[in-house]
Amino acid sequence: MSLVVVxxxxxxxxxxxxxxxxxxxxxxxxxxxxxxSNFSNKIQLVSTVGDDFPTPYIESLxxxxxxxxxxxxxxxxxxxxxxxxxxxxxxxxxTLETELNVLADFNPVVPEEDRSADFVMLGNLQPSVQKSVIxxxxxxxxxIAMDTMNFWMDIAMDELKEVIGMVDILIINDxxxxxxxxDYSLVSAARKIMALGCPYLIIKKGEHGAxxxxxxNEVFFAPALPLEEVFDPTGAGDTFAGGFIGFLASTHDxxxxxxxxxxxxxxxxxxxxxxxxGTERLESLTQDEIDRRVQEFVNLVQFEIxxx
Amino acid sequence: MSLVVVxxxxxxxxxxxxxxxxxxxxxxxxxxxxxxSNFSNKIQLVSTVGDDFPTPYIESLxxxxxxxxxxxxxxxxxxxxxxxxxxxxxxxxxTLETELNVLADFNPVVPEEDRSADFVMLGNLQPSVQKSVIxxxxxxxxxIAMDTMNFWMDIAMDELKEVIGMVDILIINDxxxxxxxxDYSLVSAARKIMALGCPYLIIKKGEHGAxxxxxxNEVFFAPALPLEEVFDPTGAGDTFAGGFIGFLASTHDxxxxxxxxxxxxxxxxxxxxxxxxGTERLESLTQDEIDRRVQEFVNLVQFEIxxx
Numbered sequence: 001m002s003l004v005v006v007x008x009x010x011x012x013x014x015x016x017x018x019x020x021x022x023x024x025x026x027x028x029x030x031x032x033x034x035x036x037s038n039f040s041n042k043i044q045l046v047s048t049v050g051d052d053f054p055t056p057y058i059e060s061l062x063x064x065x066x067x068x069x070x071x072x073x074x075x076x077x078x079x080x081x082x083x084x085x086x087x088x089x090x091x092x093x094x095t096l097e098t099e100l101n102v103l104a105d106f107n108p109v110v111p112e113e114d115r116s117a118d119f120v121m122l123g124n125l126q127p128s129v130q131k132s133v134i135x136x137x138x139x140x141x142x143x144i145a146m147d148t149m150n151f152w153m154d155i156a157m158d159e160l161k162e163v164i165g166m167v168d169i170l171i172i173n174d175x176x177x178x179x180x181x182x183d184y185s186l187v188s189a190a191r192k193i194m195a196l197g198c199p200y201l202i203i204k205k206g207e208h209g210a211x212x213x214x215x216x217n218e219v220f221f222a223p224a225l226p227l228e229e230v231f232d233p234t235g236a237g238d239t240f241a242g243g244f245i246g247f248l249a250s251t252h253d254x255x256x257x258x259x260x261x262x263x264x265x266x267x268x269x270x271x272x273x274x275x276x277x278g279t280e281r282l283e284s285l286t287q288d289e290i291d292r293r294v295q296e297f298v299n300l301v302q303f304e305i306x307x308x
Numbered sequence: 309m310s311l312v313v314v315x316x317x318x319x320x321x322x323x324x325x326x327x328x329x330x331x332x333x334x335x336x337x338x339x340x341x342x343x344x345s346n347f348s349n350k351i352q353l354v355s356t357v358g359d360d361f362p363t364p365y366i367e368s369l370x371x372x373x374x375x376x377x378x379x380x381x382x383x384x385x386x387x388x389x390x391x392x393x394x395x396x397x398x399x400x401x402x403t404l405e406t407e408l409n410v411l412a413d414f415n416p417v418v419p420e421e422d423r424s425a426d427f428v429m430l431g432n433l434q435p436s437v438q439k440s441v442i443x444x445x446x447x448x449x450x451x452i453a454m455d456t457m458n459f460w461m462d463i464a465m466d467e468l469k470e471v472i473g474m475v476d477i478l479i480i481n482d483x484x485x486x487x488x489x490x491d492y493s494l495v496s497a498a499r500k501i502m503a504l505g506c507p508y509l510i511i512k513k514g515e516h517g518a519x520x521x522x523x524x525n526e527v528f529f530a531p532a533l534p535l536e537e538v539f540d541p542t543g544a545g546d547t548f549a550g551g552f553i554g555f556l557a558s559t560h561d562x563x564x565x566x567x568x569x570x571x572x573x574x575x576x577x578x579x580x581x582x583x584x585x586g587t588e589r590l591e592s593l594t595q596d597e598i599d600r601r602v603q604e605f606v607n608l609v610q611f612e613i614x615x616x
Contacts, residue, residue: 089492184397187536208516211534221531221608226519228495260611291615300529301609303568307599 002042003249007123009047013083024278028123031238036246041065044114050077069111119249122146127159165197243269268293310350311557315431317355321391332586336431339546344554349373352422358385377419427557430454435467473505551577576601
């Protein structure tokens with residue numbers, strides 16, 4: 001089933017303890033789209049770039065089944081740019097520079113033929129912009145997922161809460177869940193957040209895995225793979241989200257049991273993402289590599305206990 | 309099979325954001341013994357107290373199948389005392405007071421009939437004291453497990469490394485693993501630590517679960533149960549260790565597969581421990597409650613994926 005991905009397509013410049021990059025391709029929608037394209041070839045990318053963005057890269061996305069009719073290319077303008085530096089523990093980073101450029105006036109337009117898509121993934125953007133996408137859909141999608149960040153909690157909390165109430169699943173990290181709910185306990189935080197009206201919630205805990213909640217008190221936990229080395233965490237969260245929703249879209253199944261599988265696939269893809277700078281590792285990924293990585297997750301957590 | 313537990317039996321005074329206690333019963337060996345007694349009734353407690361320690365409490369341990377021939381009661385002396393205050397996040401604490409008392413001269417003596425025990429759990433103590441216990445065993449136990457802490461890494465690293473090389477499994481937390489190895493990555497840390505000579509390693513990550521490694525590159529991850537509220541974390545690590553080795557001792561099986569089950573049981577017991585102050589919750593635990601808690605762990609992490 002078709003999947004609409006909305007979010008940034010950007011240039012990033014990244015510094016980690018292992019090295020630094022020039023301007024490379026980044027952006028939430030790029031990572032989400034790349035990850036999802038391992039499962040689905042019916043993806044529409046809704047985003048905005050300047051005419052500094054390389055056409056060959058857009059064509060390479062098209063070859064992966066990612067349509068870009070929804071990608072606005074603004075003549076004479078520059079693409080969104082972010083640069084950041086990771087600390088030694090790789091768990092925190094400083095933003096060095098943010099140039100909004102075309103993103104400042106981003107007005108997403110979902111192409112006509114995709115307004116009845118069954119799956120929508122809203123990458124981190126201003127809540128009102130995310131809302132405008134939902135309102136363009138001509139029928140209620142089977143599943144709308146959204147990401148957000150603490151910045152919007154600081155400056156647009158009411159708007160954000162309204163949009164959360166319009167989606168099926170919110171995908172955020174533990175700090176964001178705590179800020180959004182005001183609760184330290186993730187279990188209490190999850191209950192408060194789902195009370196805003198979204199029946200599912202994923203709380204990402206970085207190297208500590210991810211929790212999936214639903215509003216019927218079910219919980220699932222997926223670990224992150226214990227890695228010897230994290231080379232560059234940029235895009236790992238978006239890759240996780242893209243793998244998650246791409247898997248759901250390809251299997252046409254939004255049951256809790258299938259969401260568990262989708263989280264394992266999302267985690268597997270995220271574990272590849274951090275192995276190289278930017279999108280590099282995702283672009284060279286094979287189905288066989290993904291399957292072997294998923295098998296590592298199975299081995300990592302499966303056990304057999306027979307209870308009386 | 310019989311299990312020798314060596315460690316502190318003590319008085320604790322605890323402050324958490326939820327309240328504070330007077331002097332209550334604590335100590336690593338107390339928690340380990342209580343947890344293990346849910347699986348085995350062949351436990352020998354080797355420890356030391358003063359004559360201020362309540363005889364009825366010792367009798368209550370005996371009723372649970374914990375023999376105390378190895379518990380030295382020193383007339384006219386006082387028991388080890390620790391008091392601490394937890395911070396609001398419950399992940400860190402300050403020690404307010406430590407009175408070593410009888411612990412200063414602790415010279416553990418394993419009772420004659422237990423020197424051929426198959427299982428030995430060495431709670432956190434000075435490495436030379438842990439070593440003296442191993443040397444008292446007349447035949448090599450099937451499994452020796454040990455705990456330690458950063459304090460011994462600071463003041464007795466060589467001695468500590470020697471003892472680690474004499475045991476089968478070291479059970480420590482993530483910070484301790486990083487300090488012991490000098491590596492931030494837990495995967496690299498684990499490899500370095502096992503190279504000291506212990507073939508298995510458990511790294512506890514508190515609310516983020518625990519990792520089990522062996523020296524054949526196998527890894528298992530068990531989550532902690534996402535809890536609404538942690539009332540008092542004191543003893544959770546020792547309870548985990550006690551549940552782990554108690555389960556192994558009762559099943560006579562030290563395979564990697566069975567260690568996975570043992571970790572789940574240890575995690576389940578630890579999740580009870582934190583529900584009330586001190587040992588209170590552990591003392592009222594039923595087999596049925598444990599089974600239901602283990603089932604929660606199964607539900608939390610199990611998923612089905614069929615790979616081609």
